[in-house]
Amino acid sequence: MSQSQPTEVDTETDADSERESFTGQGLPRVEDHRILTGRAEYIHDITPENCLHMALVRSMHAHAEIVGIDASEAEAHPGCELVLTGEDLRGEYNPMPTGIETVTTDDGEEAPIEEWSLAADTVRFVGEPVAAVVATNRYVAEDAADLVDVEYESREAVADGMAAREDEVVVHESVGTNVVDHERLEFGDPAAAFDEADHVVEGEYSWGRISGVPLETAGVVAQYDEEADAFDIDCNIQLHTLVDETIYETLGYDADDVRVNVPADVGGSYGTKIAIHRYCCLAAMASQQLERPVKFEEDRVENLQGGDMHCSERDYRMRMAVDDDGTMCGLDVWFVDDFGAFPRYPVNQVLKPLSVLTNSYVIDDVSYEYDLVLTNKTSQTAYRGFGVDPHIYALEMIVDDAAREIGMDPTEFRRRNLIRPEQMPYTLPSKNLYDSGDYPATLDRIQEIVDEERDGGLLDPEIVEAKREEGKYRGVQPSVIIEPGVSGSDWTDRQRSDREDLEERPREEVDELPEHLRATVGEDGTITAFLATDSSGQGHQTLVSQLLADELEVLPSDIEVDYLDSVDAPTEYGSAASRMAVMLSGATVGVAEKLVRNLEAIAADHWDVSADEVTYHDGVVERVSTSETLLLADLAAIDADGDDHRRSVSYNYDHPATELEEFDEALAQKLPVYPTAAFGANAPIVEVDVETGEVEILTFYTVRDCGTMLNPMIVDGQAHGGIAQGVGAALLEEFGYEENGQPQAITLFDYLLPSIENVPKIEMEHTETPSPFTETGAKGVGEGGMIDAPASIATSINDALEPLGLEAPADRIPVAPDHLRKKIRDRER
Amino acid sequence: MARSRDVVTIPMSVDNAGGTDGPVTEEITVTVNGEDVTAEVEPRLKLSDFLRYECGLRGVRVGCEHGVCGACTVQEEGLTVKSCLSYAVQADGAEIETVEGLADEDGSLHPIQEAFHETHALQCGFCTSGFVMATKELLEANPDPSREEIETGLADNICRCTGYQNIYEAVERAAAKMEE
Ligand code: FES
């Protein structure tokens, strides 16, 4: 212990002010060493003795009946140990839980939507697993999988969300419709606002199917223990303490009998891996049948075509009511989200946009309506932004269109409608709150940066003119964009609740999940904290060691951070929805307070004095009257001799919104609750080549505010990564489909991830407006770039092509070259 | 609680003694991080799988198995290759270096590894072995690369987390360290 010299008595405040705080510093990460040396253990690296390997037989049809499966040749193949088909699962196991359990049919019946880990009668998307083959290694398993003979009778497929609404082809016959959820919400009086406004502007925008595509695919190693009749499942699922129910319910076991453990290192998730339970279940079932460990490593083609991991695909119809003076009076949002074949857990992605309904603008009268539609495509999962990214994009598009309609400069139009700092905390029509921030100042600052570029820089009028002559159009259009942070959990089953009753729902029924943290003092005096969440690159181990070092007045290097599995940890939410900076801040303070109290009690008992005669500081407990001290190691040793186990504590930090009356209405009605509003303004300077339709981003300026920065280095990294994913979404990525449901992007040659050549230089500035609602003033920061970059790139493309007089050229994401060329060609005709 | 495990190698090599039914195999010897490894392997065994499972070198990461992501990048005869795109039998007699070969015995990091750590050029780390190996080749050929040269040198590797900004910094810092 390097900080354990006793200081003078009663100088706690002095010691505090002298002590340099670790929180707020860009400390390099503790995770790095093991990764850089190749020693980190990802799920693909875990292979127990005696382990077998699984491969899956997947449908090549988008929609077909399974007439028969002949597995005899596969079973006879040397090294093949087991073939499981959909039929084998019925009776023994359960279907997987879905996001919408039943749909009310035309006859008023509640028809269930059943999803099984393996399809038995009907396949509904290309890549849907129909059989699992287990063999000595993956090569042999794939050989045997090739020998499984599946006879199909192909059926017509539907692969377009808008077309699916017509129900000419129905994905689930039992429910009779593809529109499995629909809701219209009204806030204020939108009808009156639209009646009275000087103008009503309409626009249609679409957001193509994209997703996170982490570099590491899904993986699982399942081990069934016959004696205990229980499972050990190592896997890289995200939110393992929350979504473990998708595994144990499918297996038909209690939560305590299915131990889900996630390695400390996961090769990226960005939300996507919350939905890999199919693989976990199949490996577990196979392991149970064979009584041997079974491993599954998803390959990239499986992942892209049938990995249950695509995300939002939306068609928007937006309307905005505006007055001549540039006041935004009303907003009408309507969209269809194509969820693929099954409405899985992330169905609430259609609702999260309510948390930032009007983005940074004051608009009191708003309607919001969606159709959640099923098609013959792989199912959706979550992805960074969780459905907010398309909403912000569509909103910024209609703002551009409205500015054009009333003939006002688009930046001025935006500025006039910004929420002002004196309105903070600001309650949205949809009842969520923005905590703090000066949006006009942020817009002014980004505008200043743009103006500098207009003066001899990238946007100098002479250069812009000269470039235009070469067919290269430059432009930029900033706006202030909000990142909702720290999702509550209670609202996330709105689709599974009776929505009529929600209006009257009492506040007491709200049940939020906490963030759980443990800490224990080891006999060598080091402290180990245990996270109940899983991590996938965010640096939580570093963050907790920083936060806890400050609370306990020790060094971060005195603290180890480990992880709990789903049985040891309580059900809690975990890493998603830009939560951890805030939730871990609160949890760390709470766990440290408890630990200090206990350590003081151990010392007081030891000296046989009362608790107020001892005081904790700098990793020691001091007896006030004598200045005697006990080190952490001493205290641990004393505690180890007794039965009280006071050196180990756990703490549940409650979601910050639960403490604040302002959120009561949103909480009770299950409207999305996100108590922190990080914000930023981007100025990506784009250059569009009108000959090729290609877009280059010359420099990406951004001014961002996520409240207090706990580790500025990690904050920057999150912003960089989010923006890079936003660049990919805006310009490159898409899971296209043929009309017959055949996927067009099944390799990384087709699904284009941005490389170092595609991501521009990012010039970033920060402001720090602390959140009044959180322990450290931190706001959520994980998703921002992915939420704001696509919209900013799209508005900048609109600006660049303004001289061509095109209407909303960026009305489709990704703004791919063929899309822009078509727009330009159509105009030339 | 996180369980730690020893590295277990999976039998990807084949015991073919005397039989005629088993798969065709070939004996190969590859020098991996300075040590000779001899194994009986099927011709279809990918070099990446050979390194990961036969040699227990899990720093060789596999992200796509079709040559796009670069996570599996290793050096073969001093040049980077994507180990998912070749077969172990093709590396017979060759010298291979993986990320595990970079740090000193005493655990002290190679300047490139140090630079990645100091500049926060990794998040989830799944791409990192590949980037470190690609950077090594780049700096061996060009000790003081410009931003454009870094871009070209690392264009065959994908990172989904960092947005590459800090990777530029890391390469520049590593170049400066290696200059010293
Ligand atoms: S795994 Fe070899 S390039 Fe992706």
Ligand code: FES
């Ligand atoms: S650090 Fe995650 S892919 Fe590069």
